[in-house]
Amino acid sequence: MSDLLAGLNPDQFAAVTLPSQHALILAGAGSGKTRVLTTRIAWLIQHGQANPHSVLAVTFTNKAAKEMLTRLSAMLPINTRGMWIGTFHGLCNRLLRAHYREAGLPQLFQILDSGDQLSAIKRLLKNLGVDDEKFPPRELMHFINSHKEQGIRAGEAEAWDDWTRRRVALYAEYEAQCQREGVVDFAELLLRAYELLNRNEPLRRHYQTRFSHILVDEFQDTNKLQYAWLKLLAGRGPGVLSADGAPGALGAGQAVVFAVGDDDQSIYAFRGAEVGNMRDFEREFGVLNVIRLEQNYRSHGNILDAANALIAHNRGRLGKNLWTDAGAGEPIRVFEGFTDLDEARFIVDEVRELIRDGVERDQIALLYRSNAQSRVLEHQLFSAGVPYRVHGGLRFFERQEIKHALAYLRLIANADDDTAFARVVNFPTRGIGTRSLEALQEAAHRANSSLYNAAASLSGKAGTAVGGFIRLIEKLRSETAALPLPEKVEHIIDVSGLRQHYLGEKEGGERLENLSELINAAVSFLREDGDRTAEEGGEVAAFLAHASLEAGEHQAGAGETAIQLMTVHAAKGLEFDAVFLSGLEQGLFPHENAAQERDGLEEERRLMYVAITRARKRLYLGWAQTRMLHGQTRYCAPSIFLDELPVALLSRITPVAAPTPAYGRGYGAGSQATSQTSSSGGYGQAPMAADAYGGLRIGQNVEHSRFGQGVIVAAEGGGNDARVQVNFGSAGVKWLALAYAKLTPR
Ligand SMILES: Nc1ncnc2c1ncn2[C@@H]1O[C@H](COP(=O)(O)OP(=O)(O)OP(=O)(O)O)[C@@H](O)[C@H]1O
Numbered sequence: 001m002s003d004l005l006a007g008l009n010p011d012q013f014a015a016v017t018l019p020s021q022h023a024l025i026l027a028g029a030g031s032g033k034t035r036v037l038t039t040r041i042a043w044l045i046q047h048g049q050a051n052p053h054s055v056l057a058v059t060f061t062n063k064a065a066k067e068m069l070t071r072l073s074a075m076l077p078i079n080t081r082g083m084w085i086g087t088f089h090g091l092c093n094r095l096l097r098a099h100y101r102e103a104g105l106p107q108l109f110q111i112l113d114s115g116d117q118l119s120a121i122k123r124l125l126k127n128l129g130v131d132d133e134k135f136p137p138r139e140l141m142h143f144i145n146s147h148k149e150q151g152i153r154a155g156e157a158e159a160w161d162d163w164t165r166r167r168v169a170l171y172a173e174y175e176a177q178c179q180r181e182g183v184v185d186f187a188e189l190l191l192r193a194y195e196l197l198n199r200n201e202p203l204r205r206h207y208q209t210r211f212s213h214i215l216v217d218e219f220q221d222t223n224k225l226q227y228a229w230l231k232l233l234a235g236r237g238p239g240v241l242s243a244d245g246a247p248g249a250l251g252a253g254q255a256v257v258f259a260v261g262d263d264d265q266s267i268y269a270f271r272g273a274e275v276g277n278m279r280d281f282e283r284e285f286g287v288l289n290v291i292r293l294e295q296n297y298r299s300h301g302n303i304l305d306a307a308n309a310l311i312a313h314n315r316g317r318l319g320k321n322l323w324t325d326a327g328a329g330e331p332i333r334v335f336e337g338f339t340d341l342d343e344a345r346f347i348v349d350e351v352r353e354l355i356r357d358g359v360e361r362d363q364i365a366l367l368y369r370s371n372a373q374s375r376v377l378e379h380q381l382f383s384a385g386v387p388y389r390v391h392g393g394l395r396f397f398e399r400q401e402i403k404h405a406l407a408y409l410r411l412i413a414n415a416d417d418d419t420a421f422a423r424v425v426n427f428p429t430r431g432i433g434t435r436s437l438e439a440l441q442e443a444a445h446r447a448n449s450s451l452y453n454a455a456a457s458l459s460g461k462a463g464t465a466v467g468g469f470i471r472l473i474e475k476l477r478s479e480t481a482a483l484p485l486p487e488k489v490e491h492i493i494d495v496s497g498l499r500q501h502y503l504g505e506k507e508g509g510e511r512l513e514n515l516s517e518l519i520n521a522a523v524s525f526l527r528e529d530g531d532r533t534a535e536e537g538g539e540v541a542a543f544l545a546h547a548s549l550e551a552g553e554h555q556a557g558a559g560e561t562a563i564q565l566m567t568v569h570a571a572k573g574l575e576f577d578a579v580f581l582s583g584l585e586q587g588l589f590p591h592e593n594a595a596q597e598r599d600g601l602e603e604e605r606r607l608m609y610v611a612i613t614r615a616r617k618r619l620y621l622g623w624a625q626t627r628m629l630h631g632q633t634r635y636c637a638p639s640i641f642l643d644e645l646p647v648a649l650l651s652r653i654t655p656v657a658a659p660t661p662a663y664g665r666g667y668g669a670g671s672q673a674t675s676q677t678s679s680s681g682g683y684g685q686a687p688m689a690a691d692a693y694g695g696l697r698i699g700q701n702v703e704h705s706r707f708g709q710g711v712i713v714a715a716e717g718g719g720n721d722a723r724v725q726v727n728f729g730s731a732g733v734k735w736l737a738l739a740y741a742k743l744t745p746r
C-alpha cells in the first residue's frame with residue numbers, strides 16, 4: 001500500500017494525502033505536479049475515499065489522459081475503462097453524446113475543427129451576400145469563439161457600434177446554421193456542455209452527486225468557461241450552496257477540487273485563458289491549502305538555471321523557487337546556421353549522433369514556435385532516414401484527402417452536415433459547377449433546409465448532377481450500414497471515387513498512402529478506444545469525434561519509435577532527454593504578433609520557459625540568419641531570449657555545415673555573429689556585424705545610381721573593407737565596397 005507513496009518528497013506526500021479539502025498546488029515545471037495528481041487519484045481510490053467512477057480528471061492533451069490511465073492501471077488493480085479522465089473537449093463531448101437530446105443536438109452531431117469552422121463561416125457569409133472584406137472570416141471566427149469562451153451567446157452579446165451589431169447578427173446566423181446542420185465547433189462543445197448542466201437541474205444533480213473528486217492539471221490555462229463548467233460540476237453553481245454557505249465547507253453534492261498549475265507556464269492567454277482563475281479558485285472555494293513544490297526532478301542544473309534566469313524577466317509572477325540536486329550537467333548548446341537549412345542539417349546530424357550514443361529516439365524532441373518551421377526539419381530527417389513523428393501541425397486528420405474521406409463518412413452519418421456536403425459534392429469532380437451549387441444553396445436557404453434535403457427541389461442539369469451525388473451517398477449508406485468501421489472507411493474510399501481520383505493524380509502516391517493509413521487509424525482506434533464507442537454514439541460518431549479532437553496524435557507509422565516534432569504549445573507537460581529548440585529569432589520567437597499584444601512578450605517568455613523546461617539532460621537552442629517561411633526569405637536577428645540566458649551556462653557551437661550557396665557568402669564566421677546585439681530587431685532588420693555597415697542591414701532595400709533598386713543579401717569584412725552583396729534584379733547580383741559605392745537605403 002505504501003508503495004504508492006514511496007519516493008515522494010514530503011511536500012508531494014502531503015499533497016497526495018491531503019484530507020478532503022479543496023487544494024491548489026502551485027509549482028514550477030518538473031516539480032512533479034502531474035505525478036502528484038495521478039498518485040492522488042490512485043491514493044483516493046486505494047483508501048476508499050473515491051471509486052474510479054466518482055473521479056473526474058482534466059488533463060491537457062489526450063496523450064496525457066492516456067498516460068494517466070496507463071499509470072493508474074499500473075498502480076492499482078482496477079479497471080480504468082470508463083473513467084472520466086480526459087481533456088475539457090473530450091469530456092464535454094462525452095457528456096453531450098450521452099445527453100444529446102437534452103442538449104438539443106442530433107445523435108450523430110459532428111465536431112468542426114477550426115479549419116471546418118472557418119469554411120462554415122465563409123459559406124455563411126457567401127450565402128448571406130456579406131462582403132468578406134468588411135467582415136473577414138477569420139476575424140469573425142475569433143469574435144464568435146471569444147464570445148463563446150466567455151459564455152456569451154449571440155442573443156446576449158453587447159454591441160457598441162454598427163460594425164459590432166452586424167457581427168453579433170452574423171454570430172446569430174452562424175449559431176442557426178450550425179444548429180440546422182447538426183455540427184458543433186470546439187468552443188461550442190464547452191458552452192453546450194456548460195449550458196446543459198446549468199439548465200438541467202436533475203442532470204446537474206446527477207453529475208454533482210456522481211463526482212466526488214475533481215482534479216485539474218495545467219489549471220493556469222483554463223479559460224473562464226472551463227472554470228465555470230468545473231464550478232458547476234463541483235456543486236458551486238446555481239442552486240447548490242455549501243451546507244452553511246461558508247467558503248471551504250463541503251455540502252452534499254459537492255466535489256473536492258484539486259487543482260495544479262504553474263502561472264509561469266500560462267501560454268493560452270490568446271485563447272482567453274485566465275491566470276486569474278487561480279486566484280478566483282482560491283477565494284471562491286476557500287482553499288486552505290496552497291501547496292508549493294520546489295524540487296525539480298526533471299532537468300539538470302544548467303537547464304533549470306537557464307529557465308529560472310529567463311523567467312525572472314517577467315513581472316507580476318506569483319513567485320516560486322525551483323532547485324534540483326541532479327548536478328549541473330552539460331552546458332546548453334547554442335548554435336547558429338547561415339540558413340534554416342544549415343540549422344536543420346546541424347540538428348539532424350546531432351540527432352543521429354545522440355541515437356548512436358544510445359539515446360532512445362522518442363526521447364529526442366524537436367520543438368518550434370510555429371508549425372510552418374517543421375517542413376525543413378522534416379525534410380532533413382526524411383533524407384537522413386531518421387523516423388520522426390509530427391504532433392499537431394500538418395495533422396494527419398487535417399490533410400485534404402483525409403478530410404475528403406471523412407466528409408463522406410460524416411455525410412452518411414448525418415445528411416444535414418452542409419460543411420461535409422460542400423466539401424465533397426464535387427470531389428472527385430462530377431460536373432457539378434459553381435452555378436449548380438449556388439442554385440442549390442439558394443434553394444436550401446429559401447427552404448431553411450440542409451443542402452442535402454434541398455437537392456430534390458433542383459431541376460434541370462443542376463438537378464441531375466446533384467441527384468447523382470445524393471444517390472451515391474444513399475448507396476454508400478446502405479452498402480456500409482452493416483460493415484465494421486475500417487471496412488466502412490475502405491468501402492467509402494473505393495466507391496466515392498477518391499481512390500481512383502488520386503491514382504490518376506501525378507503526386508497522388510502519398511495521398512493514397514494516407515488514405516490507407518486512415519483505414520489503419522480506424523483499426524487502431526477500435527483497438528484502443530473501442531470500449532468507449534457505445535458511450536459516444538457508436539463507432540462512426542466516436543471515430544469522427546476522435547478525428548476532430550485528437551488530430552495529429554495518431555501519425556502515420558504509429559508503433560515505430562520516432563523523433564518527436566511539435567510546437568512548444570503542444571509540448572506542454574511532456575519531457576524528453578534531449579530537446580532541440582529551433583528558430584530562436586526575433587519575430588519568430590518571440591513571435592512578431594506578440595509585440596502588438598499587451599503582455600505579449602511576457603507570454604512569449606513563458607512559452608520559452610515551457611520549451612526549456614521540457615529537457616532533462618540536453619538542450620540545444622538554434623537560430624538561423626536567414627529562413628524561408630511562407631515562401632519568403634526572412635533575414636533574422638537572434639532572439640532576445642538568447643541574451644536573457646546567463647552566458648556561463650551556454651556553449652556556443654559553430655555549425656560544421658558550410659553556408660548554403662544559394663544565399664551567397666554569409667557574414668562573419670558562425671560563433672562571432674551570435675554576439676551581435678539583438679535589441680534592434682524584428683525581421684528584415686537583422687543587424688550586420690556591428691555598425692560596420694553604416695546602419696545597412698541584410699534584407700534592406702537600397703538604391704544604387706547605376707544599378708537601380710536592389711536588396712542586400714550578404715555582407716562581409718568591416719571598416720574600410722566592408723562589402724555588401726546586393727541583388728539588383730535584372731542588373732544582376734553584385735558585391736560592392738561600401739566605402740565607394742553610394743547606396744541609399746529605401
Ligand atoms: N519524488 C520524485 N522522485 C523522483 N522523480 C520524480 C519525483 N517527482 C516527480 N518526479 C519525476 O519528475 C518528472 C517531472 O514530473 P511531472 O511531469 O509530474 O512534473 P510537472 O510539475 O507536472 O511538470 P510540468 O510543469 O512540466 O507539467 C517526471 O519524470 C516525474 O516522474
Ligand SMILES: [Mg+2]
Nearest residue numbers: 033034035573
Ligand atoms: Mg505536468
